[in-house]
Amino acid sequence: xRNFKFGIYTIIRIVIILLLCMVFGFIFAKSDLFFSQIIIxxxxxxxxxxxxxxxxxxxxxxxxxxxxxxxxxxxxNFSQKQLGKSFGDLSEVFSNIIRSFRNVKIEKEAQLQLxxxxxxxxxxxxxxxxxQHEIVFINxxxxxxxxxxxxxxxxxxxxxxxxxxEEVKTMKSHGNKLLELMIGDEIKQLAFxxxxxxxxxxxxxxxxxxxxxxxxxxxxxEAWYKLIRILTHExxxxxxxxxxxxxxxLMLLEDKEGIPKDISQIGNEQISDIxxxxxxxxxxxxxxxxxxxxxxxxxxxxxxxxxxxxxxDLFKNVENxxxxxxxxxxxxxxxxxxxxxxSLTADKHLMEQVLINLISNSIFALESASKPTxxxxxxxxxxxxxxxxxxxxxxxGPDKIDKIFIPFYSTRExxxxxxxxxxxxxxxxxxxxxxxxSSSGKGTTFRIEV
Numbered sequence: 382x383r384n385f386k387f388g389i390y391t392i393i394r395i396v397i398i399l400l401l402c403m404v405f406g407f408i409f410a411k412s413d414l415f416f417s418q419i420i421i422x423x424x425x426x427x428x429x430x431x432x433x434x435x436x437x438x439x440x441x442x443x444x445x446x447x448x449x450x451x452x453x454x455x456x457x458n459f460s461q462k463q464l465g466k467s468f469g470d471l472s473e474v475f476s477n478i479i480r481s482f483r484n485v486k487i488e489k490e491a492q493l494q495l496x497x498x499x500x501x502x503x504x505x506x507x508x509x510x511x512x513q514h515e516i517v518f519i520n521x522x523x524x525x526x527x528x529x530x531x532x533x534x535x536x537x538x539x540x541x542x543x544x545x546x547e548e549v550k551t552m553k554s555h556g557n558k559l560l561e562l563m564i565g566d567e568i569k570q571l572a573f574x575x576x577x578x579x580x581x582x583x584x585x586x587x588x589x590x591x592x593x594x595x596x597x598x599x600x601x602x603e604a605w606y607k608l609i610r611i612l613t614h615e616x617x618x619x620x621x622x623x624x625x626x627x628x629x630x631l632m633l634l635e636d637k638e639g640i641p642k643d644i645s646q647i648g649n650e651q652i653s654d655i656x657x658x659x660x661x662x663x664x665x666x667x668x669x670x671x672x673x674x675x676x677x678x679x680x681x682x683x684x685x686x687x688x689x690x691x692x693x694d695l696f697k698n699v700e701n702x703x704x705x706x707x708x709x710x711x712x713x714x715x716x717x718x719x720x721x722x723x724s725l726t727a728d729k730h731l732m733e734q735v736l737i738n739l740i741s742n743s744i745f746a747l748e749s750a751s752k753p754t755x756x757x758x759x760x761x762x763x764x765x766x767x768x769x770x771x772x773x774x775x776x777x778g779p780d781k782i783d784k785i786f787i788p789f790y791s792t793r794e795x796x797x798x799x800x801x802x803x804x805x806x807x808x809x810x811x812x813x814x815x816x817x818x819s820s821s822g823k824g825t826t827f828r829i830e831v
Contacts, residue, residue, distance in 0.1 A: 394432050401425045446475050450482060506590035510535045511583050526571065526590050528564045549575050549586055559593075570594045626658040685728035685810050692723050692759045692768065699736045699757075703744070707755075712747055717758035725766050725831065731807045735815075738800035739770040739827045746774030746825060765813075768829040777819040785817065 405421045448454075497520075500507060506523030510516055514535045524530050527541060536542055541562060548558060555576040562569055572591040577584065633651045635641055696716050700707075707714050725732070740755060747753035756771045777785060786805045808815045813831030 394428060394435070398425060398428045398432065401428065442475060446478065449479060453482075453486060504591075508535075508588045508590075510586045510588070511580075517585065523590060526564070526569070526592055545573075545588070548573065549588070552577075626662050630655055630658050683731075685731055685807075687726050687728060689724050690727050690729045690732065692725055692766075693718055693721050695725075695729070695732060695736060696757055696759075698733055699740055702737065703740055706744060710744065710747070710753065712744065712753040712755055715754065715756045717756065719760040723759055723761070723766070727811055727831065728807075731810075735804040735807050735829070736768075736770065738804045742800065742827075743770060743772035743774060743825070746772055746776070748774075750774050765830050768831075769826055771824065771826040773824040776821045776823050776825055777817070778821050782817060782819055786815075 401421050401424050405418060405425060408418055408421070411418075501521040503520065504522060506526040507518065507520045508516065508523050509518040516532065516535055519532060524532055529539070529541070535546070541564065544562065545560070548560065552558075552575050556574070558573045560571045560573045562571060570593055572593050574589045576587045578587065579585070633647070633655055693716075696718075700714055700716070703714070706712075736757070740757075743755045747755070750773055752773070754773050757769070758771075759766065759768045761767070786801050805815050808829055808831065811831050813829060816828045816830070817825065818828070819825035
């Protein structure tokens, strides 16, 4: 409505000027109306000047409005009521526009500040870099992790920033890496993730840093505790009977005061007992040697010799190896391959060892199954080669499943407890992962991702 009035006022001015021009033209040649001509001409000049002033002032106000919007300076004042009602209406409209923009800016800045506060509370360093050098965003944790307070530009002249920048250049659109960086006077292990994207027509690199040293140290401590418990258990199980048997032999060879008995005082029965004790000591000593050898093998895995291996050949080899035992125990062995030509870059012998360990575990788990079945399958998922070994055996209880990859921990009586741990290390050397999914009484699936 106000915009309509503003237009009406402008039209009225123009119409009046036109009417005055027509009247002036009509009386221009009449000398007796000289003073009327002067008056009308003066009115035309005055109204034209007023119209020009009005348009000029309007343009200035529009220029001020657009300049304020462009520069986001919303402190401009458009109060011009003293110049007339039309200017007052126009100024009020402009003031409302500026007020709306100001409210939007305030709301936007408040949301940005809230986002900054939230992100500063996150225990992950976040840096967004535009044009490879301009920092768009950086949170407090990032400056703490990189130990560069007040970092406001991605200055590759700094050795630390240069090294990170080189890592970013080696990645494509996104990627993850574990970085070991010398920050200050200590080496930090950072889980590094970068995601490159286009934001407002500019290339933006979004980087995150997470200090995993404390987590790794905690996991290492837990692993050492578990390993020490198992080693202590195995050693004590061997040392205790050895100590007892040694004491028994000494009792047979010495009197109560610790003086050696004469050979004539030792009968055949005592000699037989000594022989049995010595054989037991020998057996347990060999057991300790085997245990130490198993530990040595666990920590001395050969480096993989990579080659292209057909997965179908791997499956055939292990099936032939276990064929006699599978037939004897009535275990159905099935193979599923989505593509017979599916291959894997791996060490053939080490991967066979992993499959042997997994199938051996499945055979043990199927001892009480009514229709024992082992199924091996291979396929591609999310650019990874997946191999699964599934059985319908007794499964692994929830209290044991998180321990099965610990060295020397075994769910079977008499087991060495190194098979799965060895398999996990082999898969790790292939830059892959091995997972397990199991339910008591429903079976187990081991999944290899490489």
